[in-house]
Amino acid sequence: MKTSTALLSAALLQALLLQPALAQDEKxxxxxLPSIEDFTRGEDGFAFGLGLGIEYEAAYEGSDEFGVEVDPAGAVQWRNDDDIFFWAGEALGWRGLRSDTWLFEAVVGFEEGREEGDSDDGRLDGLGATDEAVEFALQARRAFDADWRYWLDGRLVTSDNGTLGIFGVGRRFGDQMDGTGxxxxxxxxxxxxxxxxxxxGITPxxxxxxxxxxTEMSGGFRSIGLNYSYRNYIRENWQIFGEVLYEHFxxxxxxxPIARSDYEAEVGVGFIYIF
Structure with missing residues (x-):
């Protein structure tokens, strides 16, 4: 009886000691979500990730020409409890978690214009360049539960060139709570x-x-698409990430006449070192 009591007491003590650690890991x-970069490891203060990404993508919106582009990846982040402020490339932003199931985000970024030279086949010749612009984006994600297994997404992106609205539903795979999977x-x-x-559109x-x-275009439904995101640790400070995008116009x-294909696709992969 004494042996059973001792074993039970030890098990309870071990459970109590492990519980805070498990709770910390879960936060x-x-x-x-792998699509939301978070280099903070759950700690307040600054975090920094730096890496490189390689993308195989369309030369411009609606193009049937594809090419490889290499871009820097990562971000500088500052976390305060359930709020993260970040600088990633040409974007400054904030994201915050509310009530465990609401994620809000606001970003100011830079939208690159389109150049005639973006088409190696000369399919943009005579169209001139579209203007570069400052871009503002607002996003809200609503999870069905605190584990973020399923979620809804709404985004509004606007600039001097116009406004884009994106509405989605997603599913997370894997049981990790550290943003991988x-x-x-x-x-x-x-x-x-x-x-x-x-x-x-094409002006006179x-x-x-x-x-x-x-060609004069009207607003409304643009496309239906699929987004797949992947992120994992290959070593303690090294992450590998990947993304596949498909958009059917x-x-x-x-x-x-500018849309030379009825779809657009993009595949990307990269590595990030977290300091």
Whole structure:
């Protein structure tokens, strides 16, 4: 009887000692989604990740020409409890977790324009360049439960070139709570007439210079897409990440002479060292 009591007491003590550690591990990431970068390891203060990403992607929106692009990856982050402020490339932003199931994000970034030279086959000749612009993005994600197994997503992206709305539903795979694993999302994308004409419209002047038919676009449904994200640790301070994007254009977009394909796809992979 004394032996059983001692064993029970030891088991209870071990459970009590392990419980804080397990709870801390479960709160490592702000939210356990691979698509949300979090280098803080659950600790307040500064965190820094630096790496490199390689993408195989379309040359421009609607292009059937693809190429490889190498870009820096990572971010500088500062965490205060359930809020993270970050600088990632050409973007400054904030994201915050509320009530364990709401994630909000606000970002100011830079939108690159389109150049005629983006097409090696000369398919943009005569269209001129689209303007570069400062871009503002707001996002809200709502999880069905605190483990973020399933979630809903809404994003609004606006600039001088127009406005984009993205609505999605996603599922997370794996039991890790540190932001690693994988996730899959299906998204519906809408744009206003300004952005539609910036990317796929052809003015009378552009038509005369390029020989392409004059095209005026209206706002509305743009595409349906699939996003797959992956992130994992290969060593204590090294992360590998990957992403696959597929976007199938609406019939209105496909009718534009600029859209040389009825879909757009992108594959990316990279490594990040977390300091």
């Amino acid at each position: 490592t990431a702000l939210v356990p 994988s996730e899959l999302a299906i998204v519906a994308v809408y744009h206003d007439s300004d952005l539609a004409n910036t990317e796929f 002047a552009q038509s005369a210079a390029s020989g392409l038919a004059e 609406s019939s209105d977009i496909q009718d534009s």
